Amino acid sequence: MNNEFVCKTATVFDMEEKWNYEISSHKNKSNWIQWKNEAVERVREGKSLSYYGVLNGKIITEATALFDKSGVQNSEFLVDENTAYLCAFRTVRKYQGKGYFSRLFEFMLRDLKQRGYTKVTLGVEHSDLKNLLIYQKFGFDEYIKSAREVYPDGTVIDVDYYAMKINDGNKDDSV
Numbered sequence: 001m002n003n004e005f006v007c008k009t010a011t012v013f014d015m016e017e018k019w020n021y022e023i024s025s026h027k028n029k030s031n032w033i034q035w036k037n038e039a040v041e042r043v044r045e046g047k048s049l050s051y052y053g054v055l056n057g058k059i060i061t062e063a064t065a066l067f068d069k070s071g072v073q074n075s076e077f078l079v080d081e082n083t084a085y086l087c088a089f090r091t092v093r094k095y096q097g098k099g100y101f102s103r104l105f106e107f108m109l110r111d112l113k114q115r116g117y118t119k120v121t122l123g124v125e126h127s128d129l130k131n132l133l134i135y136q137k138f139g140f141d142e143y144i145k146s147a148r149e150v151y152p153d154g155t156v157i158d159v160d161y162y163a164m165k166i167n168d169g170n171k172d173d174s175v
Helices: 012-025 029-044 100-114 129-138
Strands: 005-009 048-055 058-066 083-091 119-125 142-150 156-165
Touching: 005 100, 012 029, 012 048, 012 058, 029 048, 048 100, 058 100, 083 100, 119 129, 129 156
Parallel strands: 083 119
Antiparallel strands: 005 048, 048 058, 058 083, 119 156, 142 156
16 A cells, blocks of 8 residues: 555545535536535534545545534434544545555544544445445444435435444454
């Protein structure tokens, strides 16, 4: 793996750059524009943090931790003073499967632990077996519930929610 890879918490400037890229690469721009506005506002209000993996100056992987129920659909049992909800896991296709996201995920867990969080949760579409298996490998083995989420354009998806204790699934307690 390249030594030029670094993990960091994103600045609003970083987020503007990354979200503008996402908006330009997706057909349904209205969803992405709304998600960008909400994400930037949550960071400004201290309700979330975005984490970026940067390779040679280019953002190649990301994840977000939400700390406030107002930003999470079906938030009961998913976010509280000790539990962060994780979302927006994305890796540029040509860098998938090379361990970059795993390094970012470990960085994020260490940071959340230092901030006092002891548990993380996430949602996965009911039909997305590939991602479910990846999340289970990371340690998300506690099923919480199933519910429906609605995108800004009205699209409805079925989501299953899972949790893990921050130390579960890690090889040592330093994470």
